[in-house]
Structure formats: C-alpha cells, structure tokens
Ligand SMILES: Nc1nc2c(ncn2[C@@H]2O[C@H](COP(=O)(O)OP(=O)(O)OP(=O)(O)O)[C@@H](O)[C@H]2O)c(=O)[nH]1
C-alpha cells in the first residue's frame with residue numbers, strides 16, 4: 142500500500158492531484174481543511190489536505206498513460222480491416238449488375254440451384270444486359286442454354302434378334318409399377334411385342350397384386366421372384382420373349398443394406414438394362430442423394446415421373462448439370478397407358494422457366 146498526502150486550495154483539486162499521482166484506483170483515506178498563513182488567523186487561506194492510498198499489489202494503470210485506449214483503437218481498426226476484406230470478398234463473388242441478379246432470381250424462382258444458375262448465366266453465348274428480364278428474347282436465350290444439358294435421350298430399344306431385359310428401381314412411391322404398366326401396354330398392345338413381367342417386389346403384400354391386375358387386363362404373363370437366383374431361373378425360362386420388364390421394391394437411398402441387396406439382384410445378368418425412376422417433384426438435395434446412392438446399382442438411364450405434379454423441372458435441370466445422366470421417359474399422370482412419353486425437350490421447355 143502506498144499512502145500520500147496532497148494539499149490544494151479546494152477538495153476537488155486535492156482529489157484530482159491524488160488520482161493523477163496514484164491512479165484511478167486510489168482511495169481517499171482522510172480529508173481535512175486547515176488555514177495556512179496570516180497572523181493569528183487573520184488573512185490566512187483555507188487549504189484542503191487529502192490523504193490517499195493505492196494498493197500496489199494490484200497492477201494499476203496510471204491514467205496519464207493512454208495505452209488501453211490505443212490498444213482498443215488498434216483492435217477496432219483491425220476488426221474494421223478484416224470486415225472490409227470480408228465484404229470485398231463477398232462483393233467480388235456476388236453477381237455484378239442488376240440484370241445479372243434479376244436473371245439469377247428468374248432461374249432460382251424456377252428451383253434452379255444458385256451455383257447452377259450462375260453457371261448457366263456465365264455460359265450464355267452473348268451479352269444479355271440489353272434484354273429486359275421479362276422479355277421473350279432473354280427467356281429464349283436461357284431456355285436454349287438450359288436445353289444443352291439434355292444431351293442423351295433414348296427409350297427402350299428392342300433388338301431385331303434376341304431380347305431386351307429392363308429393370309426399374311428407385312425410391313418408394315415414385316411410380317415404378319405404374320410406369321412399367323404403361324410401358325407394357327405400349328410395347329405389348331400398341332407395338333405387338335412378346336412381353337413378360339417379373340416382380341421382385343414381395344415387400345408389400347399389395348405390390349404383386351398391383352402389377353398382376355395390369356398383366357391380367359393386358360394378357361401378359363407375370364412371374365414373382367423372391368430372390369436373385371429365382372430371377373435368373375425366370376429369365377432363363379423366358380427366352381422366347383422380346384421384352385421382359387422387371388419391377389423392384391421401392392428403396393430408401395439411406396438404407397445401404399437394401400441397396401446392396403438390390404444391386405445383387407440387378408447384377409444377376411449383365412444384359413439387364415437398369416432404369417432409375419425418380420420423381421420430378423423431389424427436392425433437389427434429396428434427388429442428389431438418390432442419384433448418388435443409387436449409383437451403386439449403375440443405372441443406364443433415368444425416368445422422371447410426376448411431371449404433371451410440379452410447376453417446373455428445376456430438379457431435373459440441376460441433376461443434369463451435375464451428372465451425365467441418360468434420359469429416357471417422363472410420365473405425366475396416373476393414366477395407364479397414356480401418361481408417358483419419350484423425353485422431348487421441346488415439350489418440357491414450357492416447364493423450364495414457368496415462374497417469373
Ligand atoms: N400424378 C402422377 N402420379 C403418378 C405418376 N406415376 C405414378 N403415379 C402415382 O403414384 C402412386 C405410386 O405409384 P406406384 O407405381 O405404385 O409407385 P412405385 O414406385 O411402384 O411404389 P413402390 O412400389 O411402393 O415403391 C400411385 O398413386 C400412382 O398412380 C405420374 O406420372 N403422375
């Protein structure tokens with residue numbers, strides 16, 4: 142403890158002296174007023190005495206030293222500098238110009254992922270800044286650009302000699318069985334091919350019944366298989382058929398055990414052409430998971446169902462920009478056999494940028 146006595150002409154000045162010398166943490170121990178000078182008290186001046194102390198065991202910072210403020214200022218300056226650099230980075234990554242951002246909005250309003258929308262805009266073959274975002278010219282420019290991602294389209298091709306075996310797989314409820322019924326009707330009834338149906342979906346009790354109902358109506362034979370080796374036997378016994386369509390149970394992309402089992406079934410014979418069935422209504426992130434997870438089955442082609450239930454085909458566009466998928470059919474309703482067609486990009490075009 143350091144103790145000092147200060148005198149001044151007023152209490153205020155004495156305390157100011159004490160704080161100046163001992164720091165802001167100084168404590169006043171004692172104050173006293175007394176008269177100084179004069180003769181027997183006449184003409185004397187009143188003075189104030191302050192006894193102050195400071196605890197020297199605690200590091201005190203004398204107020205005249207400006208370091209804390211300097212340090213604080215330095216910290217604020219460096220914070221500001223890092224914020225400035227962060228802002229510059231964000232701005233540099235942001236699309237420049239209002240045309241760019243409104244075109245980006247147009248694509249994103251149609252469920253096109255921001256990264257893919259950026260890519261579409263960057264790939265545009267000409268300057269679009271003079272177009273109004275609502276102009277038919279700009280829309281056509283974007284649609285033509287998006288159409289470039291629809292590279293490969295091919296449906297089921299039945300060879301002149303021999304046969305075609307096609308298996309359909311994918312998540313639950315996307316429309317696999319209904320799609321098979323539509324295709325069976327097209328190939329057996331419209332085109333007159335010899336067809337057989339096989340269902341490996343013995344998971345749900347009603348699944349077999351569902352396909353059997355269609356096969357009965359169309360007069361097409363149906364076989365039920367419970368295991369991979371049974372599938373092999375049924376394929377061997379149907380050598381006379383020109384087209385065999387295989388239905389499988391819907392599977393979750395997050396169930397690895399089921400996916401392994403499905404992969405084994407589909408790879409029982411290399412000639413099986415494998416179609417991944419996906420609903421166009423699936424959220425892009427879920428569709429990404431589905432494509433990634435079901436890639437273990439090595440799909441040859443993709444079918445998009447339920448086009449009629451979605452406002453746009455953003456999910457399809459996003460997927461095609463990420464993966465070199467071969468497309469085949471789209472389905473656009475529940476009616477068997479009518480609501481199916483080979484992918485025709487010109488017919489899908491109205492769905493690409495439907496929303497402003
Ligand atoms: N709106 C619409 N509904 C469809 C379409 N395709 C199938 N559906 C309906 O979707 C529902 C499920 O169809 P399923 O064919 O049973 O689907 P799945 O993939 O075989 O289902 P699981 O075998 O249970 O995995 C049924 O109500 C169908 O009528 C389509 O293109 N549009």
Ligand SMILES: [Mg+2]
Pocket residue numbers: 317318319342348388389390391
């Ligand atoms: Mg089914």
